[in-house]
Amino acid sequence: MIKYILAALICGVASGYFNNNFGSLIANSWISDYLFDFSLILLLFVMGFAFGVNREAVAKMRKAGLRILVFPFCVALGSILGGLVSGFMLGIDVFASMAVSAGLGWYTLAGPLVGQLFGAEFGALGFIVNFLRELLTITTISLTVRVDWYVPIVFGGATTMDTTLPVIARYCGSEALITAFASGFVLSLIAPFTITTIATLR
Amino acid sequence: MLNLVVPLIAGILLGYFLRNKKRFDLGKITFGVIIALIFSLGFSIGSNDELLGSLLTVGLNAVVILFFALLFSVVFVEAARRAVRME
Numbered sequence: 001m002i003k004y005i006l007a008a009l010i011c012g013v014a015s016g017y018f019n020n021n022f023g024s025l026i027a028n029s030w031i032s033d034y035l036f037d038f039s040l041i042l043l044l045f046v047m048g049f050a051f052g053v054n055r056e057a058v059a060k061m062r063k064a065g066l067r068i069l070v071f072p073f074c075v076a077l078g079s080i081l082g083g084l085v086s087g088f089m090l091g092i093d094v095f096a097s098m099a100v101s102a103g104l105g106w107y108t109l110a111g112p113l114v115g116q117l118f119g120a121e122f123g124a125l126g127f128i129v130n131f132l133r134e135l136l137t138i139t140t141i142s143l144t145v146r147v148d149w150y151v152p153i154v155f156g157g158a159t160t161m162d163t164t165l166p167v168i169a170r171y172c173g174s175e176a177l178i179t180a181f182a183s184g185f186v187l188s189l190i191a192p193f194t195i196t197t198i199a200t201l202r
Numbered sequence: 203m204l205n206l207v208v209p210l211i212a213g214i215l216l217g218y219f220l221r222n223k224k225r226f227d228l229g230k231i232t233f234g235v236i237i238a239l240i241f242s243l244g245f246s247i248g249s250n251d252e253l254l255g256s257l258l259t260v261g262l263n264a265v266v267i268l269f270f271a272l273l274f275s276v277v278f279v280e281a282a283r284r285a286v287r288m289e
Binding site: 004005008009010011012013014015016017018019020021028031032035036039040041042043044045046047048049050051052053054055067070071073074075077078079080081082083085086087089090092097100101108111112115120121123124125127128129132133136148150151154155157192193196 | 207209210211212213214215216217218219220221228231232233235236237238239240241242243244245246247248249250251253254256257260261263264265266267268269270271272273274275276277278279280281282283286
């Protein structure tokens with residue numbers, strides 16, 4: 001999956017660059033506005049549909065009870081606070097940096113969504129931060145799991161329900177699976193709402 | 203904002219009511235949509251000359267933001283685990 005996404009990103013950057021600097025074949029807004037908005041709306045719809053249809057996910061969470069919500073809640077809160085602190089430190093728009101870190105590792109959502117709400121520069125930032133988060137979760141898992149069993153799940157954020165779930169199950173043990181899945185599920189569900197809410201507060 | 207929250211909620215509701223119908227192959231649709239989305243994100247980055255020039259700063263900012271986001275997440279979860287005595 002990652003290699004297709006990287007290929008699509010590189011092709012997009014290259015064609016955007018050439019279209020802009022070597023004679024415009026098509027208006028920029030066709031791709032950066034119309035195709036972008038259309039596919040973003042469709043993605044949110046399909047993701048919502050996948051949550052609604054998935055009866056297993058809801059059942060697993062019910063079984064684990066309310067206590068399991070403590071975990072994703074702290075991850076979301078910690079990430080957003082981290083965005084706030086680093087935004088102040090770097091002297092950039094703190095709402096944008098909070099929205100970026102509220103992506104919780106879901107870069108295919110956070111990049112485009114933050115881009116639409118805060119402009120393309122922050123869209124790129126949102127993509128890179130969250131892409132690195134997923135990459136770091138996978139590459140450092142053998143080290144982070146030694147700190148404590150739950151650290152990889154915190155690192156993974158919203159990705160622990162799908163992309164990083166296999167590695168987490170392998171390194172953190174199958175008991176961590178439910179926690180990881182539920183945490184990723186809750187975080188994936190709240191990420192789009194949190195990002196748009198932060199944008200509204202600005 | 204509303205034009206993004208509406209499709210999300212509509213999807214959840216529709217999926218919830220159609221859960222007893224036959225299975226849907228969402229993987230392929232999601233894949234196609236994500237590719238289109240990432241391509242157009244790349245396009246808006248590539249067609250923005252100012253942004254391309256500042257990509258190095260963006261990368262540095264990204265590392266700082268990610269560092270603090272992860273640090274506070276771990277600290278909060280650890281604090282909460284002690285507070286509610288989770289295993």
